[in-house]
Amino acid sequence: MKTDLLINGNRRTLDADNRTSLLDALRHHLGLTGAKKGCDHGQCGACTVLINGRRINACLTLACMHDGDEITTIEGLGSAEALSPMQRAFVNHDGFQCGYCTPGQICSATAMLEEIEAGWPSHVTADMTAKPSLDEHEIGERMSGNLCRCAAYPNIVDAIRDAAWRDQE
Ligand code: FES
Numbered sequence: 344m345k346t347d348l349l350i351n352g353n354r355r356t357l358d359a360d361n362r363t364s365l366l367d368a369l370r371h372h373l374g375l376t377g378a379k380k381g382c383d384h385g386q387c388g389a390c391t392v393l394i395n396g397r398r399i400n401a402c403l404t405l406a407c408m409h410d411g412d413e414i415t416t417i418e419g420l421g422s423a424e425a426l427s428p429m430q431r432a433f434v435n436h437d438g439f440q441c442g443y444c445t446p447g448q449i450c451s452a453t454a455m456l457e458e459i460e461a462g463w464p465s466h467v468t469a470d471m472t473a474k475p476s477l478d479e480h481e482i483g484e485r486m487s488g489n490l491c492r493c494a495a496y497p498n499i500v501d502a503i504r505d506a507a508w509r510d511q512e
């Protein structure tokens with residue numbers, strides 16, 4: 344089945360078996376290996392990408408379900424020459440060790456800040472009428488779908504706070 348995708352601003356046509364996950368389509372058919380395969384079962388978040396601005400585990404969705412959708416991977420957030428604010432913050436705060444979870448962490452954190460900006464509450468938001476804060480509990484809850492086996496969590500939280508703070512400048 345042919346599927347038209349807008350990936351990182353480029354129109355791509357995928358011609359693959361209908362059972363191909365979006366993650367396998369990106370990595371094996373379209374040459375975008377930034378999103379990682381950790382578990383392939385929706386448990387680790389290493390494969391997180393953005394679809395129409397919202398985060399999703401690319402291993403849990405079929406590519407053919409996204410005809411016409413706008414997909415952003417870590418490659419589309421920024422480049423080595425022009426890092427996105429979140430990418431820059433991860434570098435500045437050492438928000439990784441091996442780096443395997445990092446593309447997923449950064450895609451997830453980028454969308455997460457937009458969710459907070461839109462006022463979406465999480466499971467731990469105390470005051471549902473106020474803009475959610477960026478305390479450790481909120482960030483921990485909202486990033487709980489992204490595991491880091493190197494346990495770089497404290498630095499990841501610092502990086503996210505830094506990026507959020509720079510957003511408001
Ligand atoms: S590879 Fe998709 S959640 Fe682990």
Ligand code: FES
Nearest residue numbers: 440442491492493
């Ligand atoms: S930096 Fe190694 S798994 Fe997160």
